[in-house]
Amino acid sequence: MSLWSEIHEQPEVLANLLAAGRSKAASAVLALGHDWSHIVIAARGTSDNAARYASYVWGSRNKFTVGLATPSLYGPYRTPPKLDDALVVGISQSGQSPDLVEVLKEAKRQGRPTMAITNHGDSPMAELADVTMTLEAGEEFAVAATKTYTTQLLVVALLSEAWSGAEDPDLDRVPTAVQETLDRAGEVEPAAKALVAAERAVVLGRGFNLATAFEWALKLQELTYLLAHPFSTADFRHGPLALVESGLPVLAICPQGPLLHEQRELLVEVSGKGAEVIVISSEKDLPGHRLPLVGGLPEWLSPLPAIVMGQLLCHRETELRSLDPDHPRGLKKVTLTQ
């Protein structure tokens, strides 16, 4: 199994998850009850980016205030906060990292409801949690997470649907949107070539696709060793904008939606300063190299096809740089942090 094959498995694993996950999400939501008013998520790496997505989806569609945990307070410092009124969620591919397990343990000690989102239903995190949503992605062998990220996003979306109480037909279109994205893999070529000599880049997103910016940057770091720094488009204006100069790669995700205008303005501005713009969008009227955002999904589901297009760019980039996409230097599949 290779990174390439795992990227291409995604329509199938997403379809499987959709088939099995709806009733599981409905049961999970029932079991979690209503004895909480906000959500705290503990996650690291790629899973932390799924947590970022959850904070926008559950915040916007289900009206829950979502915050990210500070795991070091639970583990090394041994000064855990009070989790009054919180639902505590752990997201982890392996379900093993001790720092995240410690957050769930403390939540249990404090009598709070807990949920695990993991690919391993027999992991320590799953065994601890009141409720577990498994990713049903099959074993992921490549070090860089791909199918476990998109299935995490879909679990987040399924839970949102279950909390809303109404079946959402847009969800059924996710596997097709991802397949259509894979079918257009060849279109990454000009952007991949434009990046090939770069050692640094910034990656911009906001709202639902802030998660995509973070995950795309992480894939670029892991697979191509490009120092890609993700920013919220709004935070970027508060300082990092000074970085922009001729030739700096500026990557962005720009779906249709209320933020498109502001993002276009920024891309036109940085393009005018000579930045090398690469943008994932369905919108044609944008500067730079365009990577297609396809499938016609509403903005809140666009992070699924968007990151798959990002994965395709990263994979092609490893080929152009003669790197091994299946064995990034210095990394292991399961990382155990305290």
Place this chain on the structure above:
Amino acid sequence: MSLWSEIHEQPEVLANLLAAGRSKAASAVLALGHDWSHIVIAARGTSDNAARYASYVWGSRNKFTVGLATPSLYGPYRTPPKLDDALVVGISQSGQSPDLVEVLKEAKRQGRPTMAITNHGDSPMAELADVTMTLEAGEEFAVAATKTYTTQLLVVALLSEAWSGAEDPDLDRVPTAVQETLDRAGEVEPAAKALVAAERAVVLGRGFNLATAFEWALKLQELTYLLAHPFSTADFRHGPLALVESGLPVLAICPQGPLLHEQRELLVEVSGKGAEVIVISSEKDLPGHRLPLVGGLPEWLSPLPAIVMGQLLCHRETELRSLDPDHPRGLKKVTLTQ
């Protein structure tokens, strides 16, 4: 007024804030009451890094769960989450950015208690909030925030002290610790020279000094145009570790405390791979160039002298690179994002 003079004003403004701020913090804490069980903070840029500090300080010392707001849901998307059981805090030097003001407005609509932490007591944010803590830093003219960041940290610390109900003599030593740091400005020279040709760097911190890593990276971006990417030491192991190669600058903040062992292990590992390590620490037994962390403060207050040492390095770096520290390209003092 220049960046250099504002960096050097810090012992004085911190001492002034300490003199005036204790009773103000006590009144603020009284006025905020106990009708909430967690805290949501809205902030951008440097103020967002102060929010990061608050999440560790208020979490660890006062046991409050602290999360960061998702401002785009309040503004552009117009789908604000329910803020049940939350105290809502805005942090902003200018108190003006519309996206942050919108979060506080929504909190008021929902009948939640609100606090503003700002340098401008007559700003829109201050006028909205139930309670305002001003930074008492005097006007900040330089685009890159320095004294308004350290005074934000001290306000966070003063509120923590007030919530704990017991005066903490360690706070009185902050201005001296910052002065001692300034007195050792000359010691940045070898590290500043080692960085002078770099275009990219990673900056590592964890726990209380995760905020320092983010703020140091932001200053490097704004002032030296170095693409500095901050990471939690733990998150760094979950993927970005692949970035490490010979010559990559790895900056870190390593105070005494329960995380020192793990941080030392990582620095030894990356140093073995040829990374150019620069570390702010009081600990001598670490690889790379050492910038002194002085003042003998407990770990939770170390972010104040630590970031001042980071500011000194950035300022020296602008001189070595012949850049203008008072007018970073592309930036204005007040940034208004929606």
